[in-house]
Amino acid sequence: MLTLCHRLGRLCLSSKGWFPQSQGYCSQQESVQDVIASIIKTAKANDPRLSNRTGKNPVPSKVRETKKQGAPKVIKGHEESEQTNSVQKCAALSSDIASEAEIETAEPVVMERKRTPVPSQTLLKKKVLQELEGQTDEEAETIAFIKSVRLSQPLAPDLEGYKEKFASFVEKMNLKRLPAVTRIISATQTDYQKYILQQWKLRMIEKLGTQGFEEYQKETFAKGHQLHSAIQQELSDKPAEVTPNIEGYWKSLQLVLPAIEHVHSLEDEISHSLLHYRGIFDCLAIYRGCPCVIDWKASAKPKPTLRDTYDYPLQLVAYAGALNQSDYLLERGIPHVNNAALVVAYENGDPAHIHFLDAAKCQYYWKKWLEKLHLYWVAKSKGDVA
Incomplete structure (x- = not known):
């Protein structure tokens, strides 16, 4: 949870413990889930590309590329740039989190283990005897x-x-x-x-x-x-x-x-x-x-x-x-x-x-x-x- 709070923004200390604080998205009464939901909601409201997409991964590929390449420079003030970076980070984070509906309806994944064909015991014993003892068949x-x-x-x-x-x-x-x-x-x-x-x-x-x-x-x-x-x-x-x-x-x-x-x-x-x-x-x-x-x-x-x-x-x-x-x-x-x-x-x-x-x-x-x-x-x- 501490790592998640670091990713969401700065940390603030209160009498009840640590709470994330990032430009008004956090209060002492809110849980981490509320914070994530609030950030995602704000991200969708500020970027129409996010609100138009539905499904498991609502973040466009360009946003993911931006995350990998680093946040672009903006002309506006430092606070607005920091808020934009925070929104992009949280939006990218939300793409890796499955919803409860997706978990409930997901099909079970069957892992197939590749089996290496094993020679018969008779052939195996014969091979060992030939190699280790130098015997004919x-x-x-x-x-x-x-x-x-x-x-x-x-x-x-x-x-x-x-x-x-x-x-x-x-x-x-x-x-x-x-x-x-x-x-x-x-x-x-x-x-x-x-x-x-x-x-x-x-x-x-x-x-x-x-x-x-x-x-x-x-x-x-x-x-x-x-x-x-x-x-x-x-x-x-x-x-x-x-x-x-x-x-x-x-x-x-x-x-x-x-x-x-x-x-x-x-x-x-x-x-x-x-x-x-x-x-x-x-x-x-x-x-x-x-x-x-x-x-x-x-x-x-x-x-x-x-x-x-x-x-x-x-x-x-x-x-x-x-x-x-x-x-x-x-x-x-x-x-x-x-x-x-x-x-x-x-x-x-x-x-x-x-x-x-x-x-x-x-x-x-x-x-x-x-x-x-x-x-x-x-x-x-x-x-x-x-």
């Missing part, structure tokens, strides 16, 4: 086949050709053995994950020394092996051999083991017939009334959420996917495995955490696993991983 399509494999559904008929192409792709590498799940996850760690692991190693070496850290790693591996052996004995209805160094972990599992029913397999190896990887899963049993792949983990720190378990869920779904695409389940009369359970036992004996992955969570982690597997085979084809 055939190589890109062959490796992209990985992401088309489902967790528990059979392969789509239109992908049968890619199944054979991918098998030939793996055979050309002359691998002595299919890559293990843990190897694939380790080889595809992000830079951030590698940094965190390296910082942890440096802290442990600083605390224990190089030789002490090596002994710590050997002891941790031995504890894990002994714990798995004791669990396997317990679930096989054999006396469990619990050594003193795993007593805390064993106590942590006492509420979990009784909930595991109808154990089908323990510590068995499986390979994926389509994606060509292998792994050893800990347990295949009934948990919560459905077939589950179960993995045991030992930890010194609490892991109450799946986020705290890092890449462990990827291992579980990788094993489940391999089981579903093999004859392993069919030979044992077991339906598809769409659920998994990650059991984390604690060294201090606190109750273990059981992270149950239902079908929806398994599907989510399966996609994450396929992304890592895709990265691995790309790197393997380029010789970036051993």
Whole structure:
């Protein structure tokens, strides 16, 4: 409002505030709208060209040009010249102000946003693979086949050709053995994950020394092996051999083991017939009334959420996917495995955490696993991983 008053004329100060004063067009009782209306009325009375025009923009083009070029010089007195300039300015200002009738009857304006055509996802992925990885169309399509494999559904008929192409792709590498799940996850760690692991190693070496850290790693591996052996004995209805160094972990599992029913397999190896990887899963049993792949983990720190378990869920779904695409389940009369359970036992004996992955969570982690597997085979084809 203050800016508007400046445009209308000089300002005068009263006890109630600032009021525009320009040659008799203002009083303390008048509002700004009254002032504008009075100025426009006076402008029309003094200039017949304004009074003859109607509509949205009553100001002639010449008046607008005058505004841009500056007010012309007049022979009459200074006051009359100033009044004329004020009238012209206010008339030009009024041309930009829509009336209430115009606002009420105005048609809504629809803004159309121009859309840039986006190439299909398949072509986009192929282009990225070609540019960033230097692969041919055939190589890109062959490796992209990985992401088309489902967790528990059979392969789509239109992908049968890619199944054979991918098998030939793996055979050309002359691998002595299919890559293990843990190897694939380790080889595809992000830079951030590698940094965190390296910082942890440096802290442990600083605390224990190089030789002490090596002994710590050997002891941790031995504890894990002994714990798995004791669990396997317990679930096989054999006396469990619990050594003193795993007593805390064993106590942590006492509420979990009784909930595991109808154990089908323990510590068995499986390979994926389509994606060509292998792994050893800990347990295949009934948990919560459905077939589950179960993995045991030992930890010194609490892991109450799946986020705290890092890449462990990827291992579980990788094993489940391999089981579903093999004859392993069919030979044992077991339906598809769409659920998994990650059991984390604690060294201090606190109750273990059981992270149950239902079908929806398994599907989510399966996609994450396929992304890592895709990265691995790309790197393997380029010789970036051993």
